[in-house]
Amino acid sequence: MTGHRIETRGLIDRSRPLSFRFDGKTYHGVQGDTVASALLASGVRIFGRSFKYHRPRGVWGAWFDDPNAVVDIEFGGIAYPNCQATTTQLIEGMVVRSVNAWPTAQRDLKGVLDFAHRFLPAGFYYKTFMWPNWHLFEPIIRRMAGIGTLSADVQDNFEATILHDHCETLVIGGGPAGLMAARTAAKAGKSVLMIDDHPEFGGSSYRYPNDTADAPSYWVDEQLYAIEDAGGRVLSNTSAIGVYDHQAISILTDRGVGVAPVVRKLRPENVIVATGAVDRPITFSNNDRPGVMSLDAGAEFLARYGILVGRRIAILTNRPDAANVAAQLENAGANVDLLDPKSGAAKTIGAQAIKGLQLSGQTHACDTILASAGLTPLVHLWRHAGGKLDWDDGRQTFVPSTGPDWMRVIGAANGTFERDALEEEARSAALNAPSPKRRIYSIPPLLPDTSNTEGRQWIDFQHDVTLKDVALAHRENMVSVEHLKRYTTLGMAGDQGKTSNIAGLAAMAELKGQKIPEVGTTTFRPPFVPVPLEAYRGAHRDTQVAPLKRLTLEPEHRALGAALGEYGGWLRPAWYGEDDEKSAVTRECLMARSAAAIMDGSALGAIEVIGPDARAFVNFIYYNTMSNLKPGRIRYGFVLTEGGLVFDDGVMACVDDTRFIISCSSSHADAVMAHLEHWRQDSFDPYRVHIHDASQNWSTVTIAGPKARAIVEELAVLDTLEEFAHMSLRLGAFEGAPARVARVSFTGDTSFEISVPNNAVSGLWQRAIAVGKPHGAGPVGAEALIALRAEKGYILVGKDTEGETMPHDLGFGAPRLRKSAAFVGDRSLHTDNANREDRKQLVGLSVDNGEPLLPVGAHIVTGQGSDRRSLGYVTSSHDSVALERPIALALVTGGLAAMGEKVEISHMGSSRHATITSSCAFDIEGVRIDA
The missing domain is CATH 3.30.1360.120 (Probable tRNA modification gtpase trme; domain 1)
Incomplete structure (x- = not known):
């Protein structure tokens, strides 16, 4: 057995045992365990299979930085797909299943795909399946794609609680730096909210205790008491998932499987980011084997869960604090070899389990390898807020540079890895004082070596991206990091590149002969961590976001x-x-x-425009001339966007020279009201034009x-x-x-x-x-x-128009040629694009007697084989009771000049024919309208 529980270690409650099932077998854990820690304590090493090659995968990290241990969970009759085993708290009776594996992670029949890896490099599907026809292979590829299983039963009983909160200072991260900053800010009289994503505050205090302090838990409790005694608030199990416009921040309290989350939205005056840093892997041959873990994970599982991850442990790292971790592991009973990764090429020994590490020709017997190529600060929230990054050669990573003055980054997230430097940095951030100068910190570079081609060296574990895949992307001229990301899917795993991006960038930089900062980084986007879908299914849904x-x-x-x-x-x-x-x-x-x-x-909108300049205003708003509309008369017209596109249509009535009533589409009333108000404030004296929505x-x-x-x-x-x-x-x-x-x-x-x-x-x-x-x-x-x-050819905007439709495409071309006064969108109607002969135009379609209705969305097509293309599509289709035959409206390229022509209609693999006609099919002379 490789992993086992140390009786005197951890923050868990051994008096409360829990049982659960994993891949059909029963296992046991204790209160405070995660799914991952309980399985590790039971000796389980293989948690799942990788995405493409189905290689066995164990845990790499101990928290959200782990890209491997993704599981499906069933609890209380509800299925929860793609849960991170390292962050999901263990609950009595939960049923856990590995993903991307059948029948189990230990024995996955699809693992044979790994033997064909030579034929399945990065981007192979883009090239291999183009001939003879991509659509022949697409169904199979789509069935094989994806990780995790969605339940067929839709659960409708989970709804996030959405709260709006406020504080002067938000501290994100409850480790040593965050605790010190929150305490200082609260003592200074500020309204403080501190959050941490673990059930317990303290962060790295447990795995790297301060030698001069009491036991970590006592020190953490002391800080928490001081914060709350000064009026501060603390929230555990809470993550900041994104920073948005105008200092808006969303934080999520995930209370575990079976309990709906709580989402808080707030705009704090100041934000202190103390999110820490994560280990990044070392690229060496077969570095993806179960049993290869991060250095921090080995220390974290021991300190937080009392688990010794191996009996014989090899530590491979360039970090100067590795001896500290080695001492803790040895004190817990492990045999530890502290090895220098710069001494030569490394290679794991063993297939589904680690049996040794070969380094510089020497074999070191071990069952676990703790590796680290340095620490990567978690700067995601800083980047969400628009903060910049600099490459620090000493730290061999990106660190925060210039950015918003309302946000400060401290601690390991700022590249400050020394405990004794945290207090000064935390105090200055809490008091908005100048930041102290970053201390000198240096580790030897430990980056991927593209000249070393021995074996497969893994960069993105979950998505099976190797060093050779990066080299292939470079040969294929994927020179941008964004191209690299999309071509290889590097950084798209569950950890969103937290472990893999630096190595991928470094490899690309070496291949291009550039420095890492010259290659740049990919875009940091919310959410910072995976978010359960029910968090988005809160009060702002259905009629609560769009009141009926x-x-x-x-x-x-x-x-x-x-x-x-x-x-x-x-x-x-x-x-x-x-x-x-x-x-x-x-x-x-x-x-x-x-x-x-x-x-x-x-339901039709009724918006009144009133004031001395009302007539000039409506003439500017409408495509049609409205300046000569007399009191008591009504005129049909279009409202356009600045791009000349049809925004809405409807009629406008003139009550008198200073009062007009606009009747717009029922679905567009709110948007038209906003459109009118925008132009009133932008181009008119708001004291001489007033707009009133009388629709209700x-x-x-x-x-x-x-x-x-x-x-x-x-x-x-x-x-x-x-x-x-x-x-x-x-x-x-x-x-x-x-x-x-x-x-x-x-x-x-x-x-x-x-x-x-x-x-x-x-x-x-x-x-x-x-x-x-x-x-x-x-x-x-x-x-x-x-x-x-539809019988009359009257349009519904948004149904019979699309995002490029202009009035002359609908047969209303006179105003753009004759109206001399300025109006919204006028210049756009005279561009080259507006005058293209191949614009889609509104026409009618008729079919022979006895033929069925044309389906909405069916395409009007021309050509055969590779020359086959769409000329447009059916927008409306009805059985006309008055005409006793089907009618249809369509947008067709050059349709107004093709009256009477027969066209081919293609839909869902079937083909038929129709004739282009006028959009008006009933009472073409208009006799009935004035009868």
Whole structure:
């Protein structure tokens, strides 16, 4: 047995034994263990298999720096995939399974892949599977990809608690440096919050105790008492996962498997980063074998969990404090060889277990190798905040340089590895005093030797990236570190390069004949550590992040048997009655075309623009000319982005020379409001233009169809409907409440939109239903409305447009040629891109009688074989009740000039044909709209 528990060591509670299962066998641990420490104490060395070659993997590090020990866990009937065994606290009864291995990590049948490693170098899939067709191999490769298993059962009972917190000083890291800084800041009267990701504070105090202090636990308790006595707060099991704009920091309290996490968001005035440093591996032949661990891991497992990781231990490192670790291990009962890694090439002996280390031709018998090529400061949060890095030759690593004045990095995270230098650094950070000069620290370089080609030397353990893979990437001209990362997947493992990046950069630098800082680093992005998905599934989800807007008439719709659905953020009737959707929509479309549709149009935005400069403002906002719109008239128009793209469409009514009402798409109302406010503040006198969103104050009942005029006359909202032309606005009243009546149509039939204050709309709706019934009219939902508008070729922005659509692509080209006044997006409409002949344009598609509906998303294609390409795609498709045939709208390259042409439609491997037609398929002459 290689690993065993030392009775007098550790922070664990031996009086509380725990049992669990791993790969089908029962094991035992104690309270305070992690999954990794309990397995190590039981003599388990192989925790899983590597991603590509399925090589056996054991633990490398003792905490989040470990890239190897990833496991799936089942507890309480819930599956938790891809948990780090080194950070997951052991719980009674949990079932643990190794990932990327079958049937077990010890005996993985896919391990035969390692014998084919010569044929599976970095990037092999990019080249090998291109012939004859990538899609032949893609399903197999995708099935083999990935680590861990997602449960088929979706758990809906875990939700993170989201809190907003505040403190003057946030100290990240509860090791010696963090404790000293938090104590000093709290004693100085500052509001302090100190966090640490371990269950116990103290950090490296346990594995590297200060000889002049009491037992580490007593010293740590003394610091914690002083901090809390001065009013400071401390949170254990808590990680800072990212630094964002405006000094925003998210911290996560992970309370273990089976308990929902807590996410705190705060913007502290000052942040002290004391996150420490991690060992980086030494690259030598077969340095990935189970039993090769970091120097700190050997010390940490002994100090924190009372585990001696081996009986015969070889220490291979350039660190000056290695003798300290060796002494601790020897004191615990191990035989230790302290070896110089610079003395020659090294190679492990043994396949699935370490039996020895060969160094300079000499064999050193051992069952465990503790290796370290130096310490890498954890500067991720510093980089999130925009801090810079410098390469320090003495420390052989990157250390913090210039950066934000509200953040200070101290301790090992700052490259300060000497305990006696921490206090001065911590005090200056806590009191915002000038930083002390960094002390001289020097270790001999111990970087990958690209000239040494003996065996496979591993850089990224989990993703199976070797020194030869880096050399191959260089030969393939992947000269950028970002290219290297993506070509080899180096640094993409669970530890996100914490252990592998320096070695990879050093190897690339040597191959390029450059220094490491000249090669640079990859981008540091949140999260700093893996975050359980339930942490993102907090209060800011579903209706809590996008509150569902409710119609005032919702009770009336429910009483009529409406099937309610979400449309553009509103809960709206999709159709009415007990029929299935298709039957209900067909019935409602027939009713709308033969009699009248009574619809709830309240979801449409109603934004009022008021003031002396209102007319000039709306003319600037709209693509169409609005400066000559007379009071009482309505005009359809587009709102564009600065890039000339269609942002929204809708109608605008002129009430008088200083008041306009913009009706925008229901799904875009909030965005249009923000757009208007942006330009009001940017280009106009805000005292002469005011914008008011009245969408929630008014409700609208729309009556559209051949019988609409007769129904509205009976409602008596207006004194008369004589000479009430299409695209006009009149003011009236309903039962004493003010009413606005707009003659606009989204169905292509005669239509009236009657808007009243919310408290009057229930009476208006009920009256309209009662009056309409004898005429054959009734309620119509959104699904029928969408089909009716498609018959007329009326667009839905975002559905019938895409991220490159401009107005002239939709057939509205006149304003860009004729409008002389400036408007948002005007210059962009005259660029080379805007005038391309191959722009996608809105057209209609028709199919032969008897053919089925064209699927939405189907592509219009041309060419054969390798010349086959897409010309566009179907955006809307419906069975037209009025025309008794399918209709469709599509965006097609050069479509407006291709009327009458037959095109090929391809979808999901099948092919058929359609004819390009006008986007308007129903009542092309527009007779019905003004009937």
